[in-house]
Amino acid sequence: MVNQVLDRARAQVYRAKQYDLSSLNGISDRTLEVHFKLYEGYVKNTNILHEKIAEILDKGRVKQEENPAYAELNRRLGFEYNGMVLHEYYFGNLRRGGGGDPGRQSEFHRACESSFGSYETWKNDFVSTGEMRGVGWAICYEDPANGRLSNHWVSLHEVGNVAGFNPILVMDVWEHAFLLDYKPSERAKYIEAFFSNVDWQSVDRRLKVCTVAR
Numbered sequence: 070m071v072n073q074v075l076d077r078a079r080a081q082v083y084r085a086k087q088y089d090l091s092s093l094n095g096i097s098d099r100t101l102e103v104h105f106k107l108y109e110g111y112v113k114n115t116n117i118l119h120e121k122i123a124e125i126l127d128k129g130r131v132k133q134e135e136n137p138a139y140a141e142l143n144r145r146l147g148f149e150y151n152g153m154v155l156h157e158y159y160f161g162n163l164r165r166g167g168g169g170d171p172g173r174q175s176e177f178h179r180a181c182e183s184s185f186g187s188y189e190t191w192k193n194d195f196v197s198t199g200e201m202r203g204v205g206w207a208i209c210y211e212d213p214a215n216g217r218l219s220n221h222w223v224s225l226h227e228v229g230n231v232a233g234f235n236p237i238l239v240m241d242v243w244e245h246a247f248l249l250d251y252k253p254s255e256r257a258k259y260i261e262a263f264f265s266n267v268d269w270q271s272v273d274r275r276l277k278v279c280t281v282a283r
């Protein structure tokens with residue numbers, strides 16, 4: 070029992086993924102370099118927090134006097150864990166030479182029509198969500214029960230994620246995502262640049278519910 074949880078935490082560390090995203094439209098290599106470093110920080114901190122929590126669990130039942138420290142570690146884990154995973158979705162839905170609109174016959178386009186009436190209405194909702202004041206994320210999710218798409222604002226990294234929903238398109242609107250390329254007041258330009266780099270094939274691959282079932 071001794072060190073069992075800690076050993077497991079150490080054996081199951083996350084490693085930062087590598088993304089080849091140089092020469093995107095309107096999002097500079099320098100911005101991406103800084104952004105990858107931030108992402109690596111989330112991976113590192115997720116591993117550190119897992120280890121710290123495991124150290125406490127290895128001592129047996131969490132004592133009452135330890136609970137505030139334990140609770141704080143858990144709260145921070147939610148921030149770091151979601152920060153790591155959301156950045157992987159974000160980098161994973163970008164590619165050099167991407168952009169344009171999704172093909173009319175694509176799964177995603179059809180899902181937009183089914184859920185919003187049209188792709189244009191879906192995009193209006195998603196962009197408007199991304200332009201909300203504050204730092205966070207605009208995320209298009211698929212409801213795994215029926216394939217319906219909906220767009221949500223996520224504050225920081227962990228507030229507003231819909232439990233069990235499947236992230237389909239993830240856009241980082243923290244200022245670090247665009248501040249080297251645009252002014253803080255120019256978030257709309259960054260969002261336009263984001264859309265000119267979307268990897269719609271990767272977006273399609275994330276959809277799990279067949280359009281026939283809608």
Ligand SMILES: [Fe+2]
Pocket residue numbers: 104107156241243245246
């Ligand atoms: Fe970010």
